[in-house]
Amino acid sequence: MRPFTFERATSTQAAVKSAAEIPNSKFIAGGTNLLDLMKLEIEHPAHLIDVGRLPLAGIEDTSEGGLRIGAMATNSHVAAHAQVRSRYPVLTQAIVAGGSGQLRNKATTGGNLMQRTRCVYFYDSTKPCNKRQPGSGCGALEGLNRNSAIFGASHACIATHPSDMAIALAALDAKVETLSPSGQVRSFAATELHRLPGETPDIETHLIPGELITAVVLPPPPKGGQVYRKVRDRASYAAGLASVAIAGGNVALGCVAHKPWRAEKAEAALASGSSSAEAIAAELSEASNNGRNRFKIDLIARLVPVAIAQANGSQI
Amino acid sequence: MKTTITVNGESRALDVDPRTTLLDALRETLHLTGTKKGCDHGQCGACTVLVNGTRINSCLSLAVMHDGDAVTTIEGVGTVEKLAPIQQAFLTEDAFQCGYCTPGQICSALGMLQEVADNWPSQETEDLMGSIRLTDDELRERMSGNICRCSAYPQIVAAIRAVSGRPA
Numbered sequence: 448m449r450p451f452t453f454e455r456a457t458s459t460q461a462a463v464k465s466a467a468e469i470p471n472s473k474f475i476a477g478g479t480n481l482l483d484l485m486k487l488e489i490e491h492p493a494h495l496i497d498v499g500r501l502p503l504a505g506i507e508d509t510s511e512g513g514l515r516i517g518a519m520a521t522n523s524h525v526a527a528h529a530q531v532r533s534r535y536p537v538l539t540q541a542i543v544a545g546g547s548g549q550l551r552n553k554a555t556t557g558g559n560l561m562q563r564t565r566c567v568y569f570y571d572s573t574k575p576c577n578k579r580q581p582g583s584g585c586g587a588l589e590g591l592n593r594n595s596a597i598f599g600a601s602h603a604c605i606a607t608h609p610s611d612m613a614i615a616l617a618a619l620d621a622k623v624e625t626l627s628p629s630g631q632v633r634s635f636a637a638t639e640l641h642r643l644p645g646e647t648p649d650i651e652t653h654l655i656p657g658e659l660i661t662a663v664v665l666p667p668p669p670k671g672g673q674v675y676r677k678v679r680d681r682a683s684y685a686a687g688l689a690s691v692a693i694a695g696g697n698v699a700l701g702c703v704a705h706k707p708w709r710a711e712k713a714e715a716a717l718a719s720g721s722s723s724a725e726a727i728a729a730e731l732s733e734a735s736n737n738g739r740n741r742f743k744i745d746l747i748a749r750l751v752p753v754a755i756a757q758a759n760g761s762q763i
Numbered sequence: 764m765k766t767t768i769t770v771n772g773e774s775r776a777l778d779v780d781p782r783t784t785l786l787d788a789l790r791e792t793l794h795l796t797g798t799k800k801g802c803d804h805g806q807c808g809a810c811t812v813l814v815n816g817t818r819i820n821s822c823l824s825l826a827v828m829h830d831g832d833a834v835t836t837i838e839g840v841g842t843v844e845k846l847a848p849i850q851q852a853f854l855t856e857d858a859f860q861c862g863y864c865t866p867g868q869i870c871s872a873l874g875m876l877q878e879v880a881d882n883w884p885s886q887e888t889e890d891l892m893g894s895i896r897l898t899d900d901e902l903r904e905r906m907s908g909n910i911c912r913c914s915a916y917p918q919i920v921a922a923i924r925a926v927s928g929r930p931a
Contacts, residue, residue: 453764453781453827479823482784483804495781497828523817527883532891548875549820616785676869683886741900756857 467657518557604648643708669695672758700722771839808909818874860913
């Protein structure tokens with residue numbers, strides 16, 4: 448790990464101010480992904496700002512009938528929260544599908560959103576990766592791309608976002624709240640947090656330098672059933688190959704794009720009376736593949752109707 | 764960087780390079796070598812300790828992030844003279860071969876049993892609104908962050924099963 452200086456943030460305002468003023472600084476909360484990447488020297492911040500003790504861990508009802516989840520609430524606490532379990536079960540299911548008990552106890556809501564891809568070329572510093580080293584190329588394009596994107600990829604990057612939690616947030620129409628160094632508070636759709644890779648896959652979110660996620664806000668749950676389904680190589684503690692979150696008529700797909708993928712074509716088809724198989728076929732008509740990830744297209748085509756049936760309470 | 768951590772009930776004042784993980788602080792600075800380093804990347808669970816009663820991977824946390832925290836390592840669970848019930852259960856059930864993963868398995872199991880007592884759900888929990896029943900599927904799922912290269916899993920399950928439902 449390369450040397451860095453370390454600061455215990457005394458307030459949210461002080462944290463974003465430091466982040467804006469000190470070059471190559473990063474926030475750290477749980478640290479489960481960032482420290483892993485720092486040990487591999489894929490991440491090498493000069494300064495860490497510990498925001499983990501900031502009073503942003505609360506989970507409270509909103510006046511609109513939704514739920515506001517502080518950015519420092521741990522994954523475990525969110526998954527176990529009575530309101531989340533009863534009104535947003537897709538979020539509990541998504542969170543407990545990710546990581547291990549130890550990781551979920553440390554990982555935070557904000558940090559989960561900011562975690563980075565598990566693409567093997569991103570992790571292997573002897574291989575080209577435009578995300579890790581802009582301009583070096585993409586090893587995955589013609590390489591080990593079994594877990595690469597089938598939606599929204601570019602010739603520069605076909606990596607996927609690894610979060611399970613974020614897929615449920617996308618289906619629930621969650622919003623992200625942030626504080627920027629200027630003191631501005633922003634609120635925007637969780638699906639607008641992450642970018643598609645385009646020519647600059649190293650820039651992963653729409654956050655400005657120093658901007659800190661302070662909360663995730665859930666609107667009242669949509670009418671209808673909810674479920675999260677994840678397919679992976681082993682039964683537990685493994686990244687997904689494909690996942691889907693259903694919340695009412697909303698469908699979000701995981702492990703298929705550089706960001707949580709709202710299947711808007713499928714949603715529109717469902718809303719107009721198409722079968723779930725027809726609806727997901729409409730979405731997949733624009734899927735691409737690089738060879739080894741071709742199976743994801745069939746996998747999603749089979750997974751989504753099963754999940755929709757489960758959310759609707761049907762026999763499967 | 765100055766950091767004070769209560770380790771196994773004793774306040775310890777540290778002055779460490781910020782890069783020092785909690786795991787390395789325990790092993791290298793405080794010479795508590797019961798906590799093991801396996802993968803050092805959060806994949807094996809050998810480094811599991813309890814922080815304020817909650818299990819975490821000590822390899823994926825910096826010591827300087829734990830100022831004021833209370834850490835319990837395997838040395839704080841029991842002693843050779845006075846084994847904790849879960850330690851005795853691991854002996855009785857022969858729940859290890861080489862023993863390298865065992866401190867992490869035991870600390871993880873203690874944290875896991877508290878999570879069950881607190882009714883935290885897992886992906887094996889079908890009824891999110893009901894009371895958690897610690898079936899073997901639940902137990903295995905909740906312990907999936909701890910790898911045993913010797914594959915003593917059936918005995919580990921038996922040992923944890925032996926102490927579940929009563930104070931560990």
